[in-house]
Amino acid sequence: MARMRMTQAINQALHEEMARDERVILFGEDVRISIFADTRGLAEEFGSDRVLDTPLSEALLAGMTVGAAATGLRPIFHLMFGNFFYTAWDAIANQAAKFRYMTGGQVTMPLVFMAVFGGGRSQGAQHSDTMHSMLVNLGGLKVVTPATPADAKGLMKAAIRDDNPVVFLQSAGRGGDLGEVPDGDWIVPLGQADVKRQGEDVTVIAIGAMVRLAMRAADVLAKDGVGVEVIDPRTLRPLDTDTILRSVRKTGRVVVVDEGRLSCGMASEIAAIVAEHEFESLKAPVRRVAAADVPIPFSPPLEREVLPSEDRVVSAIRSTLTKR
Amino acid sequence: MSLNTTSAVGTETLIDWYRRMQLIRHVEDRLGAASKTGELPGPVHLSIGQEAIAVAVGACMRPGDWATSTHRGHGHYLGLGGDPNLLVAEIYGRATGACGGKGGSMHVADISRGILGANGIVGAGIGLATGAALTAKQRKAGNIAIAFFGDGGANEGIFFEAMNLSALWSLPLIFVCENNGWSEFVSTASITVGSIAERSAAFGIPHSEVDGNDVLAAHDAVSSAAARARAGNGPTLLEMMTYRTRGHVESEQTFLPGPYRPPEELAMWQKRDPIDRLHAVLRENGVEESALNAIVEEVITVTNAAFQFAIDSPLPEPEAALRDVFAGERN
Numbered sequence: 184m185a186r187m188r189m190t191q192a193i194n195q196a197l198h199e200e201m202a203r204d205e206r207v208i209l210f211g212e213d214v215r216i217s218i219f220a221d222t223r224g225l226a227e228e229f230g231s232d233r234v235l236d237t238p239l240s241e242a243l244l245a246g247m248t249v250g251a252a253a254t255g256l257r258p259i260f261h262l263m264f265g266n267f268f269y270t271a272w273d274a275i276a277n278q279a280a281k282f283r284y285m286t287g288g289q290v291t292m293p294l295v296f297m298a299v300f301g302g303g304r305s306q307g308a309q310h311s312d313t314m315h316s317m318l319v320n321l322g323g324l325k326v327v328t329p330a331t332p333a334d335a336k337g338l339m340k341a342a343i344r345d346d347n348p349v350v351f352l353q354s355a356g357r358g359g360d361l362g363e364v365p366d367g368d369w370i371v372p373l374g375q376a377d378v379k380r381q382g383e384d385v386t387v388i389a390i391g392a393m394v395r396l397a398m399r400a401a402d403v404l405a406k407d408g409v410g411v412e413v414i415d416p417r418t419l420r421p422l423d424t425d426t427i428l429r430s431v432r433k434t435g436r437v438v439v440v441d442e443g444r445l446s447c448g449m450a451s452e453i454a455a456i457v458a459e460h461e462f463e464s465l466k467a468p469v470r471r472v473a474a475a476d477v478p479i480p481f482s483p484p485l486e487r488e489v490l491p492s493e494d495r496v497v498s499a500i501r502s503t504l505t506k507r
Numbered sequence: 508m509s510l511n512t513t514s515a516v517g518t519e520t521l522i523d524w525y526r527r528m529q530l531i532r533h534v535e536d537r538l539g540a541a542s543k544t545g546e547l548p549g550p551v552h553l554s555i556g557q558e559a560i561a562v563a564v565g566a567c568m569r570p571g572d573w574a575t576s577t578h579r580g581h582g583h584y585l586g587l588g589g590d591p592n593l594l595v596a597e598i599y600g601r602a603t604g605a606c607g608g609k610g611g612s613m614h615v616a617d618i619s620r621g622i623l624g625a626n627g628i629v630g631a632g633i634g635l636a637t638g639a640a641l642t643a644k645q646r647k648a649g650n651i652a653i654a655f656f657g658d659g660g661a662n663e664g665i666f667f668e669a670m671n672l673s674a675l676w677s678l679p680l681i682f683v684c685e686n687n688g689w690s691e692f693v694s695t696a697s698i699t700v701g702s703i704a705e706r707s708a709a710f711g712i713p714h715s716e717v718d719g720n721d722v723l724a725a726h727d728a729v730s731s732a733a734a735r736a737r738a739g740n741g742p743t744l745l746e747m748m749t750y751r752t753r754g755h756v757e758s759e760q761t762f763l764p765g766p767y768r769p770p771e772e773l774a775m776w777q778k779r780d781p782i783d784r785l786h787a788v789l790r791e792n793g794v795e796e797s798a799l800n801a802i803v804e805e806v807i808t809v810t811n812a813a814f815q816f817a818i819d820s821p822l823p824e825p826e827a828a829l830r831d832v833f834a835g836e837r838n
Contacts, residue, residue: 208645232645238675240668246634247641247672250652253623254573254642277628278635285614286624287607288831323832346834 184365190358192332193221196339197259199368201229204257207343210235210244211261219299219358222261241267245274245296249282249348252294257343264310265300265352268318279348280323295342297351300328301392301442302479302490304356311355311479311486313443315390316452318350319420325349325373326419330394332362334417337371345373354392354442374421378430382410385436385500388427388453389413393440393472393491400496411500419449427453428460435466436503440496445473467503472496516723518792524566524722525789526802528558528782531582533803533810534591535753538581538598538612541814542757548600551612554582556720556752559781560685561586563725564653567733573621573639574653575632577685578613579751580625583655589617591813601820608823609831630656630663633682637669640678640742651679651736653729659690661703670710670744679736681729682707682744685719687751692759692767704746712742719747720781723788750776 187195201207209225215236217223226234237244241262248260262268268275275296283292302311318326325347329335335353342349379394380401389397394415401411412430416422431437437457441450450471457469475489535553542551554561561582564574568587576583584594589605597604598612605615616624623639626632636654643650660666661684673680684703688695704714713735717728725747732743752773754760789799 208641235676238668238671240665240672242665243634243637243668243672246631246665247638250573250575250623250635250638250640251642252638253618253635254639256642256645258638258641273628273631274634278626278631282624283834284831285606285610286616286618287605287609288834289606289616289618291834325833 184363186361187332187364188358189329189332189335189353189360189362190219190221192336192364193339193353194223195364196336197222197225198228200340200343201225201233206255206257207259208233208235208251208256209259209261210237212237212239212263214261218263221358241271242274245271246278248294248296249274249278249292252292253282253290257293259295259297259343262296262298265298265314266309266312268296268298268314276321280321284323291346292348293346294348295351296348297353299355299358300352301355302486303392305481305483305486306355307481308478313441313474315352315419316443316447316449319449323348325421326352327373327417328352328354328391328419329417330354330357330391330415332360333364333369334371334377336364337369338373338417341370341373349373352391357392357395371417373418374423375418376414376416376423376426378412378426379415380411380413382412382434384410384434385438385503386412386414386430386434387438387440387496387500389415389440390419390449391442393442396491396493396496397440399493400500403497404500409500409504424456424460427457431457431461432464435464437465437469438472438496438499438503439469440472440491442474442491444476445471446476448473470499470503472499516726518789518794520566521785521789521792522794522802524562525782525785525799526806527562527565527586528722528785529803529806530591530809531558531561531585532782533806534585534595534813535581537810537814538595539753539757547598549611550756550758551598552579552756553753554579554751556776556780557685557687557749558582558586559722559725559785560683560719560747560749563722563729564683566726567729568621568653569650571621571648571650572652573623573636573643574655575623575636575639576625576655577632577657577660578625578627578629579657580615581612584615584617584622584625587622588620589615589622591809592816593617595813596817596820599817599820600822601817602823602827603816603820607827607831630660630665632656633660633665633669637673637678637680640673640680641676643679644676649737651681651733653681653683655683655685658684658686658688658695658699658703660684661706662699670707670712670742673742674710674712677739677741679739680742681732681736682742683729684744684746685749686746687749689751689755689768691755692763702746704744707744712744714744714746716746716748719749720779720784722781722785752777
């Protein structure tokens with residue numbers, strides 16, 4: 184166990200998996216210099232044949248990821264910012280998400296697309312999106328969103344070892360978060376949610392950077408004697424509905440916090456699953472706290488207005504306690 | 508036709524190519540007819556008139572090589588050695604098809620033969636082939652990847668991205684552009700400036716414009732490009748000049764306002780039919796007409812058997828729709 188930042192945990196996972204399996208290769212813009220430091224040092228250790236700086240050609244590189252995976256490598260394409268998925272969208276949506284299925288299962292597709300996502304740092308509308316619901320909606324991708332350094336390491340290792348296309352999304356601005364990370368072969372299986380905090384009164388399901396907001400909100404409500412259970416799904420597909428629904432049966436009150444936009448977002452999906460399966464258990468309407476249905480603005484007061492905040496999570500939780 | 512090359516290739520090989528080209532022609536003719544009678548669940552894009560290119564490329568491929576195809580991909584599938592039964596069954600949407608009925612005409616694939624799949628997105632196969640070329644380069648076994656695309660695909664940005672990166676990394680890749688003169692219902696000349704082949708000059712990639720209806724010329728060009736790629740000298744761009752003598756899609760007469768291609772253009776290309784031309788070469792090389800007729804009879808038998816196999820095959824169980832999304836799971 185060692186205390187490290189989330190980007191260091193990802194870096195450790197990449198080091199370990201590249202050492203373990205020579206079919207694992209990594210490419211993308213600036214992977215050698217690595218602006219987030221998550222891929223730094225890999226080129227020095229594994230050589231420029233396996234760690235490749237690329238031109239800005241996302242459409243091609245995403246297609247190459249599919250082609251390389253289908254022919255026996257285990258490629259990782261670092262897209263840097265999640266918004267750049269849109270530039271690579273054909274290869275992600277039409278190729279990666281469908282290729283195995285269209286061939287009737289003739290190929291395995293062991294690939295990872297990695298990027299940071301989300302707002303909060305005045306990166307402007309084209310570097311701040313949360314696109315995980317769109318990726319889940321494609322039907323052929325696994326999507327992971329770690330919220331702690333330990334989960335980041337364990338999920339990255341699981342993503343690399345998975346024989347399917349996995350999108351690894353790290354919350355922007357949370358790369359510096361510190362946490363204890365197990366040494367060596369620490370794997371977090373895809374499809375297992377984590378109860379980050381136990382509570383009896385309200386279930387808060389929070390994704391990525393929103394887990395921290397939810398934990399702070401839980402602290403606030405604890406002072407009022409309200410027990411908040413915080414669930415981090417960790418992977419959005421496969422989604423661990425069992426853990427979510429078990430908590431809902433216990434508390435009967437649900438708030439979903441997501442940095443994606445409200446309409447057709449992951450918060451809506453989870454709210455719908457809860458309503459379909461545990462309507463009888465609910466003591467109050469399910470509440471969603473998500474980004475407003477607008478592009479993410481640049482100026483800090485504007486951006487704060489659009490994104491979920493601790494205050495909004497607190498008031499959403501309180502509203503489930505008063506409404507019946 | 509270059510007689511020098513003819514002697515280098517050998518008559519037996521030419522006869523094999525003739526058989527393959529006839530197989531593509533006959534299978535696609537039947538598919539066209541089946542499309543018009545409504546037997547096929549979806550659209551088919553035929554490559555009739557373009558058979559020489561698929562067969563020439565197939566003749567240059569070795570085990571471990573990869574090729575990506577296009578929406579007009581039946582010829583590639585058969586030219587690269589794919590099983591006609593599995594092809595036709597797939598296009599009929601049968602459980603026995605190459606992809607169990609999940610792919611259809613635009614997604615026929617046989618990974619075991621290096622056929623990385625037809626692709627419904629114009630230009631997208633270029634990205635997949637470039638990735639396969641990266642695998643081949645990493646493995647250092649002298650394998651190559653081939654990207655089939657059309658004149659339409661040559662106007663997609665991914666083509667330019669792939670030329671840059673494949674040249675930069677010396678990837679063992681061949682760009683095979685089948686320029687059939689038409690992007691759906693618009694003439695390529697009206698939407699494309701300059702020469703497609705010469706676009707590679709800026710990237711330092713060797714190129715040649717090839718008579719794509721001459722299987723020997725096409726084979727020569729692919730063979731040289733393959734040798735170059737296998738030797739680690741990087742990609743080549745081949746612009747194969749050809750023509751589809753059928754429409755963009757077999758059902759087009761049901762929705763188009765009228766003809767869109769000049770009849771004299773079609774007549775001119777029909778005189779340059781790749782199968783007729785290979786037939787003439789074989790006759791010049793002393794192959795008897797009766798021997799060539801026997802090959803056609805044999806191809807007709809194989810074609811009939813493929814269609815019978817498809818028609819006799821069961822449709823997929825509906826539950827199969829939920830399988831094959833992820834490896835190692837039912838979904």
